[in-house]
Amino acid sequence: MIFLEKRPQPSKTLSYITPVLAVLITMVAGGLLFAILGKDPVAAIRIIFWDPLFGEFAFYYRPQLLVKGGPLILIALGLSLGFKAGIWNIGAEGQYIMGAIAGAGVALALYPLEAWWIFPLMILAGALGGWAWAMIPALLKVKFGTNEILVSLMLVYVAENFLSAMAIGAMKNPEGFGFPGSRNLQQYPSAHNTEIIAGSGMHWGVAAAFIAAILAYVLLNRHLLGFQIRLTGEAPRAARFSGVKPARLVLFCMGTAGALAGLAGMFEVAGPAGQITTGFNVGYGFTAIIVAFLGRLHPIGIVLAGLLMALTYIGGEAAQSALQLPAAAIQVFQGMLLFFLLAVDVLTNFRIRITLGETA
Amino acid sequence: MLLKKRSFLAGAATAAAMTALSTGAAFAQDDVTKVGFVYVGPINDGGWTQHHHESAMKMVEEIGSDKVELVYQENVPEGPDAERAMTQMALNGADIIFSTSFGYMDPTVNVAAKFPDVKFEHATGYKTGDNMAAYSARFYEGRAVQGTIAGHMTESNVIGYIASVPIPEVVRGINSAYLHAKKVNPDVEFKIIWLYTWMDPAKEADAARTLIEQGADVILQHTDSTAPLAAAQEAGGVIGFGQAGDMAEYAPSPRVSSIIDNWAPYYIERVEAVMDGTWESHNVWEGIDTGMVGIGEITEVVPEDVKAEALEIKDAIASGEYHPFTGPINKQDGSVWLEEGEVADDGTLAGMMFYVEGIEGSVPQ
Numbered sequence: 001m002i003f004l005e006k007r008p009q010p011s012k013t014l015s016y017i018t019p020v021l022a023v024l025i026t027m028v029a030g031g032l033l034f035a036i037l038g039k040d041p042v043a044a045i046r047i048i049f050w051d052p053l054f055g056e057f058a059f060y061y062r063p064q065l066l067v068k069g070g071p072l073i074l075i076a077l078g079l080s081l082g083f084k085a086g087i088w089n090i091g092a093e094g095q096y097i098m099g100a101i102a103g104a105g106v107a108l109a110l111y112p113l114e115a116w117w118i119f120p121l122m123i124l125a126g127a128l129g130g131w132a133w134a135m136i137p138a139l140l141k142v143k144f145g146t147n148e149i150l151v152s153l154m155l156v157y158v159a160e161n162f163l164s165a166m167a168i169g170a171m172k173n174p175e176g177f178g179f180p181g182s183r184n185l186q187q188y189p190s191a192h193n194t195e196i197i198a199g200s201g202m203h204w205g206v207a208a209a210f211i212a213a214i215l216a217y218v219l220l221n222r223h224l225l226g227f228q229i230r231l232t233g234e235a236p237r238a239a240r241f242s243g244v245k246p247a248r249l250v251l252f253c254m255g256t257a258g259a260l261a262g263l264a265g266m267f268e269v270a271g272p273a274g275q276i277t278t279g280f281n282v283g284y285g286f287t288a289i290i291v292a293f294l295g296r297l298h299p300i301g302i303v304l305a306g307l308l309m310a311l312t313y314i315g316g317e318a319a320q321s322a323l324q325l326p327a328a329a330i331q332v333f334q335g336m337l338l339f340f341l342l343a344v345d346v347l348t349n350f351r352i353r354i355t356l357g358e359t360a
Numbered sequence: 361m362l363l364k365k366r367s368f369l370a371g372a373a374t375a376a377a378m379t380a381l382s383t384g385a386a387f388a389q390d391d392v393t394k395v396g397f398v399y400v401g402p403i404n405d406g407g408w409t410q411h412h413h414e415s416a417m418k419m420v421e422e423i424g425s426d427k428v429e430l431v432y433q434e435n436v437p438e439g440p441d442a443e444r445a446m447t448q449m450a451l452n453g454a455d456i457i458f459s460t461s462f463g464y465m466d467p468t469v470n471v472a473a474k475f476p477d478v479k480f481e482h483a484t485g486y487k488t489g490d491n492m493a494a495y496s497a498r499f500y501e502g503r504a505v506q507g508t509i510a511g512h513m514t515e516s517n518v519i520g521y522i523a524s525v526p527i528p529e530v531v532r533g534i535n536s537a538y539l540h541a542k543k544v545n546p547d548v549e550f551k552i553i554w555l556y557t558w559m560d561p562a563k564e565a566d567a568a569r570t571l572i573e574q575g576a577d578v579i580l581q582h583t584d585s586t587a588p589l590a591a592a593q594e595a596g597g598v599i600g601f602g603q604a605g606d607m608a609e610y611a612p613s614p615r616v617s618s619i620i621d622n623w624a625p626y627y628i629e630r631v632e633a634v635m636d637g638t639w640e641s642h643n644v645w646e647g648i649d650t651g652m653v654g655i656g657e658i659t660e661v662v663p664e665d666v667k668a669e670a671l672e673i674k675d676a677i678a679s680g681e682y683h684p685f686t687g688p689i690n691k692q693d694g695s696v697w698l699e700e701g702e703v704a705d706d707g708t709l710a711g712m713m714f715y716v717e718g719i720e721g722s723v724p725q
Contacts, residue, residue, distance in 0.1 A: 168724055179527050277438060321396070324431070
């Protein structure tokens with residue numbers, strides 16, 4: 001008989017090993033899927049995981065990993081604080097959109113003025129935009145006890161509609177022949193989120209993501225607030241007895257997550273995307289939830305998970321155009337990653353015991 | 361020459377990068393022309409993307425798969441992801457890349473600047489460059505035929521219109537359909553719902569149901585899925601038209617005809633131009649005359665005389681004898697747009713963001 005026996009303490013070693021294990025199982029199962037589709041599984045896995053890092057065009061793909069991973073890491077870091085404390089902000093996508101709109105709004109209002117303070121002001125506006133959008137579910141939860149999962153999620157759709165309204169209305173490029181979409185901020189030097197070192201992919205948003213990771217690490221390990229966050233997640237009753245104010249924690253966690261998501265949106269619209277368009281958001285806010293869990297809600301884990309996720313996107317696209325794999329197969333592949341992670345997580349909390357004979 | 365073809369003028373064209381490129385070039389077979397396609401939807405969406413893809417495959421078949429190699433990527437979001445998709449194709453040796461959605465315009469401009477020796481073709485936009493051409497179709501010509509049929513067929517005199525994204529192309533379509541429906545049926549009224557998306561079957565179905573509830577018995581759509589036709593079939597007594605694709609699976613009713621995007625002749629012409637070295641940048645707009653806009657078979661549900669009238673208009677447009685925007689036409693506010701006999705110029709049509717007289721509501725902006 002095979003039993004699952006709950007461990008008294010989740011295994012620390014396994015919690016580091018399981019993400020790697022999940023990636024390996026995904027490679028095998030994904031390879032199988034690709035083989036069934038009639039594609040060479042080894043080639044597919046190589047194109048997804050190896051070529052972007054070490055292949056012939058790695059000089060182009062490596063910077064792209066940062067471009068794609070930067071926003072994921074920034075958003076996931078914010079989300080992880082709340083997730084640790086059992087506060088479920090599912091609406092980062094909306095906060096991302098609102099940050100982008102606020103940041104781009106500042107730039108478009110000041111166009112064509114050139115001044116050094118425009119970009120810092122946009123950063124501030126971006127963070128504020130995301131923060132304010134996250135404050136709606138946070139305040140509603142604190143004041144009226146509403147469910148933050150539902151409210152934050154629903155506000156994503158509101159934000160998407162607001163984005164469309166901006167792209168075809170107030171922020172539409174007056175020189176765009178009536179087509180939707182704002183001016184391109186890449187062509188507005190004071191507002192352009194440039195690469196810090198040209199060709200490296202390292203734009204200010206990526207730098208912000210790394211700084212945020214360090215700050216999150218310090219907060220969680222060296223600060224009383226970080227201790228309270230962890231305590232609330234692990235033992236809510238004990239936390240209350242030790243003087244944690246749940247309302248303050250909700251406001252802090254939601255606000256930080258919103259501000260970071262807003263920053264990610266702002267850096268994206270001012271840099272790689274360049275424009276407010278109806279299709280500006282491509283799901284970073286949702287993917288970041290996977291990244292947060294894949295990274296074990298740990299700042300360093302999240303940085304690695306964000307880069308890994310970026311790799312599956314970029315490698316997945318490469319596999320699509322090189323092997324003509326359907327886009328859906330790549331999505332299934334990415335889904336497998338989270339699925340297997342959750343599955344092997346059982347091993348962190350449970351031990352497998354095999355007993356011989358009947359013990360009725 | 362190989363190196364030149366792939367010269368990648370990125371900000372950091374480092375020595376290492378250039379070495380990587382030149383060794384990479386050795387692997388490419390250069391007698392085969394590599395053609396890239398970037399699609400906004402899945403290749404089996406039944407509409408816009410599917411027709412680009414089918415046209416692309418027709419191009420390969422026509423020129424010969426020993427001479428051209430097709431690479432494509434589907435479901436590519438508009439923005440930085442599209443830029444990466446195109447860069448990837450260019451790096452891997454594509455000679456010409458077609459980006460088939462309006463939202464790819466600025467990304468295409470960016471990538472075209474980095475690869476001066478690769479040709480780029482962007483659909484439905486307005487920006488061009490030395491190695492970037494723009495192409496689009498005069499769909500409003502098809503709308504004139506569609507409007508004529510719709511005006512005759514409606515009994516409730518209410519025609520529902522599922523509009524996608526408020527850009528001039530869509531507004532032109534609404535105006536053209538309205539003018540021609542009104543011409544054959546002065547009592548006709550248009551109800552328009554804007555969805556702000558090119559394809560979203562759930563939203564399209566909702567919009568169709570709403571319009572039907574509001575009394576529409578003809579549904580016109582500028583979105584790409586078959587969901588509105590399915591909703592029309594469900595409601596019964598409602599007709600519609602195929603959009604982008606023939607959508608013949610809903611014939612003879614509710615689908616009574618269709619506007620078909622046929623890009624194959626254009627793709628063949630342009631890829632051959634790259635092969636002969638005669639490719640030049642341009643901004644073209646083709647219609648029923650070259651076959652880029654096709655009218656799907658008009659089914660037996662449409663009375664013979666209506667069908668004959670619709671085909672007459674189609675032929676007149678194809679021969680250049682009739683222009684769908686011929687005056688007198690007033691703008692929505694009653695001011696004169698085109699005098700009697702005056703024909704709209706392409707510049708005005710390209711930026712058309714106003715309704716003609718008689719349409720209610722306003723263009724979202």
